[in-house]
Amino acid sequence: MGEYSKIELLLLDKFTEAIDNFIQSAIYSQTDKDKLMYSSCVNDEEKDVFTKKEIKKMQKKLAKCSPDIAEFLRCYISPSESDLSGDSYDQYRERLIRNFLSQEFDDVLEVLTMKFKKVEDVENLDELEWEEMIEEGHFGIDNKFMSHFIKYMAIADRLTTFKSILETVEEEKQQQVKEKLTNPVMTYTNYQNDEPVDVFIVEELEKRLAIEAVEYKRKLDDEWEKYTFDPMYFDNFISGNLYNEFLKSLYERINPLNDFEINKYLTLSVNQFETHTPEKRAEAFKRLYYDTYWFPNYMEYKEESYMSKYAMHVWKHYESHFNKYKEATENILQDFKKGLIGSGKKEIIEKPKTVSKSKYHSFTYINNLTGQSNLTALKESLITKGFIANDTDLKDFRKVFSGETIEKPIVWTGKISELSYFIKQLHNELKFVKDLKQQQWLVAINCFVQENGEPYIRTRLKNQKVPTTSKYIDNALKTLK
Numbered sequence: 001m002g003e004y005s006k007i008e009l010l011l012l013d014k015f016t017e018a019i020d021n022f023i024q025s026a027i028y029s030q031t032d033k034d035k036l037m038y039s040s041c042v043n044d045e046e047k048d049v050f051t052k053k054e055i056k057k058m059q060k061k062l063a064k065c066s067p068d069i070a071e072f073l074r075c076y077i078s079p080s081e082s083d084l085s086g087d088s089y090d091q092y093r094e095r096l097i098r099n100f101l102s103q104e105f106d107d108v109l110e111v112l113t114m115k116f117k118k119v120e121d122v123e124n125l126d127e128l129e130w131e132e133m134i135e136e137g138h139f140g141i142d143n144k145f146m147s148h149f150i151k152y153m154a155i156a157d158r159l160t161t162f163k164s165i166l167e168t169v170e171e172e173k174q175q176q177v178k179e180k181l182t183n184p185v186m187t188y189t190n191y192q193n194d195e196p197v198d199v200f201i202v203e204e205l206e207k208r209l210a211i212e213a214v215e216y217k218r219k220l221d222d223e224w225e226k227y228t229f230d231p232m233y234f235d236n237f238i239s240g241n242l243y244n245e246f247l248k249s250l251y252e253r254i255n256p257l258n259d260f261e262i263n264k265y266l267t268l269s270v271n272q273f274e275t276h277t278p279e280k281r282a283e284a285f286k287r288l289y290y291d292t293y294w295f296p297n298y299m300e301y302k303e304e305s306y307m308s309k310y311a312m313h314v315w316k317h318y319e320s321h322f323n324k325y326k327e328a329t330e331n332i333l334q335d336f337k338k339g340l341i342g343s344g345k346k347e348i349i350e351k352p353k354t355v356s357k358s359k360y361h362s363f364t365y366i367n368n369l370t371g372q373s374n375l376t377a378l379k380e381s382l383i384t385k386g387f388i389a390n391d392t393d394l395k396d397f398r399k400v401f402s403g404e405t406i407e408k409p410i411v412w413t414g415k416i417s418e419l420s421y422f423i424k425q426l427h428n429e430l431k432f433v434k435d436l437k438q439q440q441w442l443v444a445i446n447c448f449v450q451e452n453g454e455p456y457i458r459t460r461l462k463n464q465k466v467p468t469t470s471k472y473i474d475n476a477l478k479t480l481k
Contacts, residue, residue: 008109010122015105016098018130019150023093025463026154034158038165048169051162058159065152066145072100073156077163093153100149104142111139127438201250201269201329202276206285208245210292212237213314217293234317239324246325250332254341262341263453266333271452273326278319285318286311337391360443363426363433364403365480375401377479385472387414387422389451400447401433409449416456419448420464422473432480 004012034054041047065073075083076096084092116122137143213234220227250269254262287301289311335341365371379397382388388397389411396408412419426432427440436443445456467473 004109005113006119007113007116007122010119011109011112011116012098012101012105014122014125014127014130015101015134016094018127018134019097019101019146020094021127021131021459021463022134022150023097023153023157024459026150027157028457028460028463030154030158034161044169048166051165055159055162055166058155058162061155062152062159066148068145069100069149069152072096072149073152076153076156077160093157097153104145108140115139124437201246201253202272202325204249205242205246205325206276206281206288207292208242209238209314209318210285210288212242213289213311214292217310231313234314235320238317238321243321243324243328247328250329251341254336259336260453262336266329266336267452270326270329270333273322273329278315278322282312282315285315289314360403360436360439361405362399362403362447363401363436363440363443365401365433366431367480368402371480372398374480378476381476381479385414385469385476387412387418387473387476389413403434406447409447411451411453412448412456413451414469415467416461417464417467418469418473419444419456420461421467421470422477423461425473425477426480430477430480432477 038047038050041050062073076093079092087095133139134141134146135143216233220229254265257265286303286308290299290301290304290307293307332341365375367374375398376394379388379392379394383390383392392410393408397410399406399408400410423440423444427436441458441462444461445458449455
């Protein structure tokens with residue numbers, strides 16, 4: 001086939017997006033299960049075994065793919081620098097899909113150019129209709145072969161994920177060895193400054209406590225004539241000096257961040273107080289104390305009665321003051337939400353400007369001039385059923401249905417499937433808002449965020465099944481009639 005016309009190029013774009021949506025949906029359907037299985041492993045060794053086992057399974061599956069797609073899969077799994085050409089991995093996947101379709105869709109494009117005479121005809125077709133063409137095999141599309149391609153691209157993506165886990169673990173091991181050889185001095189300042197961004201305040205607190213435990217032990221051993229063991233030393237240290245240091249560290253950590261980053265960091269740190277309780281972290285602290293004690297040398301962990309007993313003595317005092325630290329972090333988060341810290345504004349979640357590429361900022365309620373009381377009723381109904389946060393401000397909620405720029409997204413506290421159903425009913429079925437020309441999902445992720453402040457992923461939000469709680473959403477939406 002010669003050079004593509006504008007309509008043919010647009011058709012390729014639409015089918016590329018539809019195929020990519022199918023692939024991403026297949027990827028996400030497996031991702032949560034993978035996370036569950038990986039996190040259920042009891043230690044790093046079991047995680048390593050699980051990862052390698054899954055890689056072998058996927059390699060066996062990939063061996064059964066059609067020879068016609070094998071080269072595309074190879075390029076996706078092991079791209080060279082020249083293959084990527086500066087693209088992100090998602091952009092590279094879209095480029096591979098487009099190349100695949102260019103190879104397979106010559107006849108399909110010929111048929112469709114007879115159906116679509118103008119670019120506007122292509123643009124006005126809903127994205128779900130492009131997906132339906134592929135699923136049903138309309139216009140000469142080989143839907144079985146498309147399904148085969150989607151299936152194996154998803155498997156290839158999963159393989160690259162597990163391979164990257166192995167590579168990351170190996171890099172971390174090498175980095176740890178390097179750091180232990182080149183950084184013999186251990187201080188809390190070094191620990192704090194070297195933390196990756198996804199290490200939150202409870203983990204920092206545990207590390208600081210392990211360092212203090214080692215330093216106190218060495219002071220007793222090295223200067224035994226001068227110092228004697230004080231059984232209340234750690235009780236006083238944790239409730240006094242460490243607590244003050246903790247508050248100072250927390251404020252210093254959030255000081256250079258913007259409001260969106262502050263909200264994310266504080267929310268996830270507060271959540272970590274639930275997942276990193278003293279009861280759950282006792283064994284982890286024994287290992288942390290052991291590693292800290294032998295730093296900069298690496299010693300394989302062994303359960304030594306004296307060291308474990310001493311570590312648990314420290315941990316006992318930490319446990320008695322744990323709630324004090326938790327409450328302090330929760331209070332700082334509440335101060336931030338009230339606008340007492342941060343930028344000084346009450347808009348606690350400043351969405352990154354790059355999240356939405358839509359020309360529409362929000363939904364526009366068809367009865368916006370006379371139906372403000374309906375929006376109030378909708379807000380109360382969604383709060384009552386636990387779909388949005390209890391502290392949702394009416395002004396912010398109405399903004400979502402105003403067609404105007406969103407300053408503070410609504411926190412959706414329900415499931416992602418429930419938000420997906422809400423949008424489908426609101427926009428597609430009941431048409432209580434103006435038609436957004438296929439942009440409703442980009443607008444949705446601009447208007448709603450998850451409880452932890454993270455934005456939703458458009459393709460994942462769109463491809464959800466009807467939730468069992470759909471009747472509650474239907475009842476809530478009746479307020480807009």
